Amino acid sequence: MADIRRRDLLKLAATGVVAVTGVAGGTQLVTATRSQAAPQDHNHSTADETFEEVYRGRRIECGVSGASHHHDRRTALGVPLAAAPFVRIDEAELHVMVNADGSYTSVVNHYKSFRTLTDVARAAVDDLNGAQLLPIRA
Amino acid sequence: MGTRKNQRDLTAAEKRDFVNAILELKRNGHYDRFVQTHNHFITSDTDDSVRVGHRSPSFLPWHRRFLLEFEQALQAVNPAVTLPYWDWTVDRSATSSVWAPDFMGGDGRAGDGQVTTGPFAYGSGNWTLTVRADSRPYLRRQLGGSGDVLPTAADVRSVLAIATYDAAPWNSRAATGFRNSVEGWRGPNLHNRVHVWVGGNMQTGMSPNDPVFWLHHCYIDKLWSDWQRAHPGSGYLPVGGTPDVVDLHDAMAPWNNVTPADVLSHTAWYSYA
Numbered sequence: 001m002a003d004i005r006r007r008d009l010l011k012l013a014a015t016g017v018v019a020v021t022g023v024a025g026g027t028q029l030v031t032a033t034r035s036q037a038a039p040q041d042h043n044h045s046t047a048d049e050t051f052e053e054v055y056r057g058r059r060i061e062c063g064v065s066g067a068s069h070h071h072d073r074r075t076a077l078g079v080p081l082a083a084a085p086f087v088r089i090d091e092a093e094l095h096v097m098v099n100a101d102g103s104y105t106s107v108v109n110h111y112k113s114f115r116t117l118t119d120v121a122r123a124a125v126d127d128l129n130g131a132q133l134l135p136i137r138a
Numbered sequence: 139m140g141t142r143k144n145q146r147d148l149t150a151a152e153k154r155d156f157v158n159a160i161l162e163l164k165r166n167g168h169y170d171r172f173v174q175t176h177n178h179f180i181t182s183d184t185d186d187s188v189r190v191g192h193r194s195p196s197f198l199p200w201h202r203r204f205l206l207e208f209e210q211a212l213q214a215v216n217p218a219v220t221l222p223y224w225d226w227t228v229d230r231s232a233t234s235s236v237w238a239p240d241f242m243g244g245d246g247r248a249g250d251g252q253v254t255t256g257p258f259a260y261g262s263g264n265w266t267l268t269v270r271a272d273s274r275p276y277l278r279r280q281l282g283g284s285g286d287v288l289p290t291a292a293d294v295r296s297v298l299a300i301a302t303y304d305a306a307p308w309n310s311r312a313a314t315g316f317r318n319s320v321e322g323w324r325g326p327n328l329h330n331r332v333h334v335w336v337g338g339n340m341q342t343g344m345s346p347n348d349p350v351f352w353l354h355h356c357y358i359d360k361l362w363s364d365w366q367r368a369h370p371g372s373g374y375l376p377v378g379g380t381p382d383v384v385d386l387h388d389a390m391a392p393w394n395n396v397t398p399a400d401v402l403s404h405t406a407w408y409s410y411a
Contacts, residue, residue, distance in 0.1 A: 095181050095271075095343070097181070097184050098184075098185075098186075099185055099310055099311075100185035100186065100307065100309050100310050100311035101310070101311055107177070107181055107271050107342060107343040107344075108271050108272070108341070108342050108343075109334075109341055109342075110180055110181075110333075110341065110342060110343045110345070111322070111329075111330040111331075111333035111334050111341050111345075112330060112334055112341070113323075127341075128272055129250060129251070131272040131273045131274045132272060132273040133271060133272050133273075134270065134271060134272055134273060136177065136181065136271065136343075
């Protein structure tokens with residue numbers, strides 16, 4: 001819990017369902033809103049899933065921004081596919097994408113799928129083996 | 139017209155010429171532009187938007203054109219060079235000759251995964267990764283480290299037996315069709331699994347940083363050629379009017395002057411031995 005910033009706690013507290021659990025390798029804080037919490041304005045951007053943990057000594061932050069709540073297709077965690085997922089490792093962005101089946105893929109694991117953003121982030125930490133992510137020239 | 143051979147059949151001189159041409163492209167900066175192009179496409183080819191190089195019907199023609207451009211760059215260095223292919227259904231271990239010090243070099247070492255043997259070892263001074271996702275400038279591999287095994291000949295036969303080229307929704311979720319099975323999002327998983335099996339840089343968006351990328355994709359290109367011969371009545375799909383997808387006569391970025399129809403036959407440029 002000591003690793004979680006106050007602003008994140010405030011943000012999460014405002015979003016509804018919050019669960020705090022201790023897991024092997026780090027402390028995690030998970031929150032997920034339900035669809036009834038969706039804003040009426042579909043153009044409004046919101047983070048409706050955020051997650052932060054320290055895993056193998058690396059700070060993982062991930063979530064979804066720009067969610068479009070009228071979208072039909074959702075990930076395994078119920079996140080609309082039109083939303084933009086993000087993952088940061090020690091504050092550096094990991095390029096991730098949502099696959100059509102709701103799984104995730106990242107730039108360091110681009111040929112396989114992971115069920116959750118947490119899974120894809122942890123796999124990246126494992127692969128990085130202590131290295132720092134660099135900005136991608138798109 | 140050149141002949142693309144199985145890498146296991148190359149002479150020592152052919153291996154040397156191929157490696158030296160690659161090293162020259164790396165030295166003159168041309169090589170890293172291929173790495174950049176590949177990463178640009180794979181990170182923007184998404185299942186629900188415009189997709190050209192991956193998870194879409196044009197996966198095969200896009201890579202055919204991409205490999206052809208690379209082969210022509212090699213031939214500008216040495217006209218005798220052609221791309222070899224790696225048949226991973228046969229050469230399927232970390233001790234296969236493809237990983238020998240006179241060719242691709244070996245597995246990554248324990249600890250940091252750094253390739254320390256062969257012409258592409260960082261210590262050679264000729265292979266520093268500049269287009270990369272992280273701070274490590276050296277080539278990495280972890281052959282078989284994912285716990286997967288390479289696809290088998292039976293896996294390949296089952297995919298080649300699929301009679302339809304591709305199917306809606308024309309992305310990684312297409313439940314049927316040759317393309318999605320050969321790419322590996324469905325079925326026994328051919329192409330994707332090999333990237334993961336090699337591990338290290340090969341499983342990243344910058345996978346051409348590992349020169350074995352070209353040998354792997356040359357074999358994928360050969361499988362498409364084999365499939366075409368096995369199913370002469372099955373053409374490229376879709377043929378027109380499909381959102382976000384390259385239809386048969388649509389131009390493919392980044393070249394914008396070549397369509398899938400233009401590269402359905404490769405015989406003007408090369409044949410497979």
